[in-house]
Amino acid sequence: MPVVFRPAAATDAREIARLFQVTSEGASDYIWSQLAGPGQDLLDVGAVRYAREGVDFSYQNCLIAEADGQVIGMMHSYVMRHDPDATPSTDPVLAPYNDMEVPDTLYISSLALHEGWRSQGLGVQFLDRAQQRADALKLNGLSLIDYAENTGARRFYERHGFKIVKTCQIYPHPMIRVTGEAYLMYRA
Numbered sequence: 001m002p003v004v005f006r007p008a009a010a011t012d013a014r015e016i017a018r019l020f021q022v023t024s025e026g027a028s029d030y031i032w033s034q035l036a037g038p039g040q041d042l043l044d045v046g047a048v049r050y051a052r053e054g055v056d057f058s059y060q061n062c063l064i065a066e067a068d069g070q071v072i073g074m075m076h077s078y079v080m081r082h083d084p085d086a087t088p089s090t091d092p093v094l095a096p097y098n099d100m101e102v103p104d105t106l107y108i109s110s111l112a113l114h115e116g117w118r119s120q121g122l123g124v125q126f127l128d129r130a131q132q133r134a135d136a137l138k139l140n141g142l143s144l145i146d147y148a149e150n151t152g153a154r155r156f157y158e159r160h161g162f163k164i165v166k167t168c169q170i171y172p173h174p175m176i177r178v179t180g181e182a183y184l185m186y187r188a
Contacts, residue, residue, distance in 0.1 A: 001067045001068055002067065003065050003066070003067050003072065003122060003125075004065070004066050004067070005063060005064070005065050005125065005126075005129060006063070006064050006066065007060075007062075007063060007064070008059040008060070008062035008063065008064045008074065009059065010051050010053075010059055012050075012059055012062065012064055012071060012074075013046075013047045013048070013049075013050040013051035013059050014043065014046075014047040014050075015064075015071040015074070016046075016047075016050045016059055016062050016064075016074055016076065017043055017046030017047045017049070017050050018043060018046075019071075019073065019074045019110065019112035019113075019114070020046060020050075020076065020110050020112065021043070021046070022112045022114075023110045023111065023112040024110065025147055025149075025150075025176060025177040025178045026173075026175045026176040026177040026178075027093075027176060028046060029042050029175050030093055030173060030175040030176060031094075032045040032046050032049070033045075033175065034091075035049070050062070056078040057076075057078075057109075061076055061077060061078045062074050062075065062076045063075045063077075063126065063129055065113070065117075065122055065125075065126070067117075071114075072113060072114050072117045072122075073111075073112055073113035073114060073117055073122055073126070074110070074111075074112055075108060075110065075111045075112075075126040075129070075130060076108070076109050076110040076111075077106050077107060077108045077109065077130055077133070077142075078106070078107055078109070079104075079105075079106060079107070079137060079139065080101050080102060080103060080104070080105050080106070080107035080143060081103055081104065082101075082103035082104075092171050093171045093173050093176065095171070096168040096169055096170065096171055096182070097145070097168060097182070099166070100145055100166060100168055100182065100184045101143065101184070102140070102141070102143040102165065102184065102186045104139055104140045105134065105139050105140055105141050105142055105143040105186065106130055106133055106134040106137065106139050106141075106142050106143070107142075107143050107144065108130055108142060108143070108144040109144070109145075111123060111126050111127075111144075123156060124160065127142070127160055130142055140188065141186060141187050141188040142162070142186070142187045143184065143185065143186045143187075144157065144162070144184075144185050145182050145183065145184055145185070146182070146183050146185055147170070147178045147180070147181075147182050147183070148167075148178075148180045148181040148182070148183060149178045149179070149180055150178070154183065154185075157185050157187075158185075160187070161187040161188075162185040162186060162187045163185065163186060163187070164183045164184070164185055165184050165185065165186045166183075166184040167181045167182065167183055167184070168181065168182050168184075169181060169182075170182055
């Protein structure tokens with residue numbers, strides 16, 4: 001079955017949020033829980049977040065892979081710039097990530113594929129498209145954060161030229177499904 005890559009549409013926001021839940025190991029649910037109203041479903045919060053326009057966390061920064069009209073994966077990325085006026089997070093779960101960035105790169109915040117679509121070369125195709133976007137924007141490469149526990153993903157990124165350039169300790173929280181270290185990875 002052929003796979004088609006296309007820019008995401010606002011109507012993809014719920015599926016983007018669902019795939020974000022796959023790759024974030026609970027971090028997206030944690031963030032969305034901070035934004036949720038009483039009794040609000042976290043997936044609904046994520047869908048609203050990705051339906052926005054003109055912000056980093058928007059469907060506009062997502063690339064969709066679909067087969068037979070069904071979304072099978074997505075990549076969310078945006079330009080990482082150094083902001084000297086940014087206020088560092090004081091949230092204990094998020095604060096360790098305050099300086100986990102490589103300025104002037106295309107930051108891949110999520111690359112997710114549904115079960116059954118992994119290990120078929122689609123991740124490489126997503127990376128190729130990310131590199132094309134970074135080149136078109138005259139950025140200094142690609143960056144992302146991966147978790148030490150996610151050895152399969154780390155090996156994939158290392159095979160494709162990414163190097164660990166910084167680490168931080170993950171703050172333990174019941175919603176976060178990983179412990180240990182997070183790695184900032186960069187490919188020039």
